[in-house]
Amino acid sequence: xxxxxxxxxYLVTQMGNDKSIKCEQNLGHDTMYWxxxxxxxxxxxxxxxxxxxxxxxxxxxxxxxxxSPDKAHLNLHINSLELGDSAVYFCASSQDLRTSYQETQxxxxxxxxxxx
Amino acid sequence: xxTVTQSQPEMSVQEAETxxxxxxxxxxxxxxxxxxxxxxxSRQMILVIRxxxxxxxxxxxxxxxxxxQKAAKSFSLKISDSQLGDTAMYFCAFMKPEINxxxxxxxxxxxxxxxxxxxxx
Numbered sequence: 001x002x003x004x005x006x007x008x009x010y011l012v013t014q015m016g017n018d019k020s021i022k023c024e025q026n027l028g029h030d031t032m033y034w035x036x037x038x039x040x041x042x043x044x045x046x047x048x049x050x051x052x053x054x055x056x057x058x059x060x061x062x063x064x065x066x067x068s069p070d071k072a073h074l075n076l077h078i079n080s081l082e083l084g085d086s087a088v089y090f091c092a093s094s095q096d097l098r099t100s101y102q103e104t105q106x107x108x109x110x111x112x113x114x115x116x
Numbered sequence: 117x118x119t120v121t122q123s124q125p126e127m128s129v130q131e132a133e134t135x136x137x138x139x140x141x142x143x144x145x146x147x148x149x150x151x152x153x154x155x156x157x158s159r160q161m162i163l164v165i166r167x168x169x170x171x172x173x174x175x176x177x178x179x180x181x182x183x184x185q186k187a188a189k190s191f192s193l194k195i196s197d198s199q200l201g202d203t204a205m206y207f208c209a210f211m212k213p214e215i216n217x218x219x220x221x222x223x224x225x226x227x228x229x230x231x232x233x234x235x236x237x
Binding site: 031033035040041042043044045050055056058088090092094097098100102103106107110112 | 214
């Protein structure tokens with residue numbers, strides 16, 4: 001019944017490694033997002049995808065590569081992890097890109113990434 | 117760029133009392149949307165309430181209501197009859213239509229810094 005799910009919930013890894021976070025939504029939404037919440041709890045958008053197409057990339061380093069195999073999934077792959085990548089990463093979705101500026105975004109439970 | 121400011125890093129309230137969380141924002145737009153999200157210790161981001169800027173009537177959802185002052189660019193959240201389960205971090209967020217380099221319209225949430233609310237028994 002979970003609307004937006006993410007795996008894993010926790011991820012501890014060493015600097016320099018590559019890791020992926022998966023996101024799935026069963027709401028039938030067209031648009032999905034990745035947000036990053038830093039250690040000060042500040043939330044900032046990273047990417048938005050609509051039906052597998054990249055809509056926005058908010059000046060995120062190219063070590064971060066989102067991949068959308070279909071409109072229900074948006075995965076985040078991070079190469080060469082750095083200490084500063086430690087954060088909570090949230091996936092979210094909203095129904096329709098054309099009206100996304102007025103729609104509620106529904107969030108997943110978050111993935112806490114710790115880079116040692 | 118839009119900014120959202122929550123000037124109260126922390127607030128506390130006794131159970132059953134009322135508390136108001138402040139939020140101000142800066143925009144030159146007339147068409148936008150405002151949201152309050154709650155993040156309890158479980159970390160889940162939960163929508164509390166939303167307000168359309170074109171609506172003059174303040175939104176309400178059970179014990180939660182907003183005081184939306186468009187001219188003052190203020191969007192405060194009032195929680196009545198506070199419950200222990202209201203303990204959480206509360207984020208104010210703003211959204212308006214944006215256009216990407218390809219000319220596609222989209223929306224993105226801009227969040228405030230958050231206010232930690234503790235409800236005491």
